[in-house]
Amino acid sequence: MTQVKRAVRFALARAARMPGMQRPAFAAFARLFPDQPWQATHPFDRGLGTDTGGFVPQWLLQPGVTEADQGSPYAGCQPECVRAALASLPDTRNYSFIDLGCGKGRAMIVASEYSFHAILGVELSGGLVAVAARNAALVARAHPERTRLQPMQGDAAGVALPDGPLVIFNYHAFPRALVGRIAERLAAAASPGREIFYVYENPVCHYVLDALPGFTRWFAAKVACTDEERGRSPGDEDTVVVWRAGGPPRTAHDGADAGLRETVPGWGVELHPGLASGAGIPTSIG
Incomplete structure (x- = not known):
């Protein structure tokens, strides 16, 4: 992981701890790290206008957990x-x-x-x-x-x-x-x-x-x-x-x-x- 990505990850994890900021942090992660297949808009969501797509790592779901303690990410x-x-x-x-x-x-x-x-x-x-x-x-x-x-x-x-x-x-x-x-x-x-x-x-x-x-x-x-x-x-x-x-x-x-x-x-x-x-x-x- 590059120093820039580490810095961005740290900033997103810190933002996710703030009240009301977890969803914006999810959206920012999707824009900055678009390399997961799940990040593409899923056809399932188009008709209803729902948002069930994306990939969210465990460190962003539960900021502060260590790598060893992480469960599964969201997908x-x-x-x-x-x-x-x-x-x-x-x-x-x-x-x-x-x-x-x-x-x-x-x-x-x-x-x-x-x-x-x-x-x-x-x-x-x-x-x-x-x-x-x-x-x-x-x-x-x-x-x-x-x-x-x-x-x-x-x-x-x-x-x-x-x-x-x-x-x-x-x-x-x-x-x-x-x-x-x-x-x-x-x-x-x-x-x-x-x-x-x-x-x-x-x-x-x-x-x-x-x-x-x-x-x-x-x-x-x-x-x-x-x-x-x-x-x-x-x-x-x-x-x-x-x-x-x-x-x-x-x-x-x-x-x-x-x-x-x-x-x-x-x-x-x-x-x-x-x-x-x-x-x-x-x-x-x-």
């Missing part, structure tokens, strides 16, 4: 991946959708295309929650018939779970230990009368759910970007896996137990039907 999920997973579910009219680490709310907006009892998002960064709230208002004006989006600032591991069946979404944002705490809590909350689906895009910590009693695979797919989406993410496809716990007896989709292999240590995985589920568990992810 929007692939809409087609979310749609493929939600289309695999049974009737969700009585289910609450919760995006853990919702960022700017892109997955919540995709979920609003489907029938859910409630659509919630939890995000630690106040700056991202502010953007998600603005996006929620835009969706409500454009589509008053859809379920209202409710983003909130909070800790994904401790968020209050609504009563009734749940669909949990996570676009790889958490380290192994946090995924484990979340999954254990969800498994304990599931019962024959309360079904819980865990939708995990880019499931880097897939082995945590595969090893947890109570969760079983429901669906798995490698989903290609649409022609419009190409160039707005690191690759042209992404993997999504869905687990379920509790609820009535159901038959999983064909291929749900396909294996996954790590493509970028700690950052990316892809579906690999030639591997058995649980094979090749990485040890590099913290």
Whole structure:
């Protein structure tokens, strides 16, 4: 990193600590560091006027954290991946959708295309929650018939779970230990009368759910970007896996137990039907 970039990074991180300045700092970062595929305006946002694109590093989301303590940066999920997973579910009219680490709310907006009892998002960064709230208002004006989006600032591991069946979404944002705490809590909350689906895009910590009693695979797919989406993410496809716990007896989709292999240590995985589920568990992810 050049001295100029270091100085700019320091200035942006300092600005992000000031009240009301985190969103302007995000925008400034996007203009000054346009080298990430996510920085291009995503076609998903054009029709609604929303802002779910961009790439925001962890040091800007939570100024003051050290490199070793950083979690994942913000980058929007692939809409087609979310749609493929939600289309695999049974009737969700009585289910609450919760995006853990919702960022700017892109997955919540995709979920609003489907029938859910409630659509919630939890995000630690106040700056991202502010953007998600603005996006929620835009969706409500454009589509008053859809379920209202409710983003909130909070800790994904401790968020209050609504009563009734749940669909949990996570676009790889958490380290192994946090995924484990979340999954254990969800498994304990599931019962024959309360079904819980865990939708995990880019499931880097897939082995945590595969090893947890109570969760079983429901669906798995490698989903290609649409022609419009190409160039707005690191690759042209992404993997999504869905687990379920509790609820009535159901038959999983064909291929749900396909294996996954790590493509970028700690950052990316892809579906690999030639591997058995649980094979090749990485040890590099913290």
